[in-house]
Amino acid sequence: MKASYLGAMGYSERHLFPEAWPIPPAYHDPRLSVQSYQEGMEECEFAEEMGFEWVSFSEHHYSGRIATSNPAVMAAAVAERCKKVKLAMLGPLLPLNNPVRIAEEMGMLDNISDGRLIMGFLRGTPNEDQVYGVNPSEGREMLFEGMDLIRKALTEEQPFSWEGRYYNFRTVSVWPRPVQQPLPPSIMATRSDDSVRYAAENGMGLGVSFIPVEIMEPIAEKYFNWCNEVGWQPTPDQVVFRGNIYIAETDQAAQDWLHTLPGGQLRPAIQLQRSVAQVVQAARSGEEFDLRRILAGSPQGDVVGRSLGLNFLGSPDTIASKMKEYHDRCGVGVMDLFFQQPGLTHGEVMQEIELFGKEALPQIKEF
């Protein structure tokens, strides 16, 4: 098993943010922000030094918790600091973006990193449909069409036009082509059946985030079965799990840290006004909804969100043991880890990276 460091580039004062998303720009201090990006990139460099084989980037908007609204920009900066790690774009939110632009960014990243790119495609969390005004009920179809267009744009040898349902381009001729031919490794981050099947049918890897191993297990089983049906077997690098981690010298020390958090747990990272959350959810699932009833049941200031929880908490041995479960039960070959937990300083994150690299990573590399 390999380890991947999620380059979140979190704003150092993120623990002071209000509950509800979006975070007002008034909370931004340019001086702290510059420092936060520098520290985030140092963490990526140090992770590489400690034996992490991937650094990943994820598109999120209107908040400093994961401060990479354009993950390609961040990956390009890190590519110049880290010369060995794979750059895993896990990833751009396709419904929010011009797929041709994403294809061009992928082509550039694979070239400037000399073939170290891993492509990943996501739909995005429910709040993010609002960022560029995407209808939540259309995001899934836009994701599928966007992926097809990107893969075509990166492999066609001659200019073409695209007559899509959601995208229409009369001239597509992406330059540069990827270094890795015909395509860089691709991962679809998903849990839903149709997306998992798409990944299997198109030779793509599977990325799953933040869920317990017992929930991931049937998803992985379907993925492996569908891959088998279409005649191929994923490699370990094609099954990725992204999880929250807090590692300490002992299990007790990890628990002690957890108890310093409000309520003794991670709070939801993204909270929305209840009415907005319900309407988004209904639109995403294609359900009818009664807007007036929803609004009446959602007083001002009523926000909702789901805590993702800590997937890995404890000593290096405990964490390695938990990761082995994901490996053995789900076939996970790459563990993508989010270290920047609330309230932790840059120095504390660096200590964790070192502890993980020295004590846990040698164990999981044996899986």
Next chain:
Amino acid sequence: MTTNQPNATFKEYPVNANGLALNCREAGAGLPVIFLESLRWGNQSLYDSLARTFHLFILELPSGDTEGIEQVIREAASMLAGNAYNLVGASLGANVALRTVLKAVLDSEPAESLVLLSPTAVRPSNALTELDQRQWTSPLLAYPERHANLAELPGHSELASIFSPGDSDTDLESLLPQVRCPTLAVFGTRDRLVSREAPSTYRGSIPNCHVSLVYDTAHLASAERPEAVASVVTDFIENRETFVVNRHSSVINP
């Protein structure tokens, strides 16, 4: 493309050209468009759209390889549309359209533009002939279950003869550089009757060729997403190579 305009009324009659009788359906007004049809199934929405903009003549092709069909088409097209027309063909009809234009290169080329819908003449695959009777719709339609009139499609062997390139198509790839008129080649992104390289081959070989990929359609793209096919075909015939220039306003509220 959505429209509230009523569909055109087609009149149907035989056309005798070079000793062969072809069935013709005609509707609309405007620039003349000759459409070479190899399968009378699934194209009506496309025809209705085209007839709203153009003077459309649909010529039904005889099945199989017909000796001298190019000359028949040229003669029929001249009788119907005069000395300047736009030539469109689908599948086998696209192959015939291509051969017709190539044959005319030595003379004055009558086609002002050429549109090839899912042509199989170059880099064909064996997808259809390799499939058994139960699977025969899969290379033709990405979503067969969406078509209520599927039973009206001809059977497997007849379709195989309709969609396989003819013997006279074997040398067409080497002749592609001779095509002089603006050309649009349209392919479904899930078309398995041509190889993956076919679109690039047309684009790279014909001097003034554009390739359009119609998302989420198989070989019968115009039956699956007629609005998308009609949109790009109409744009191309009206504007030739300048169809790449977007002239739609982006203003939301003035």
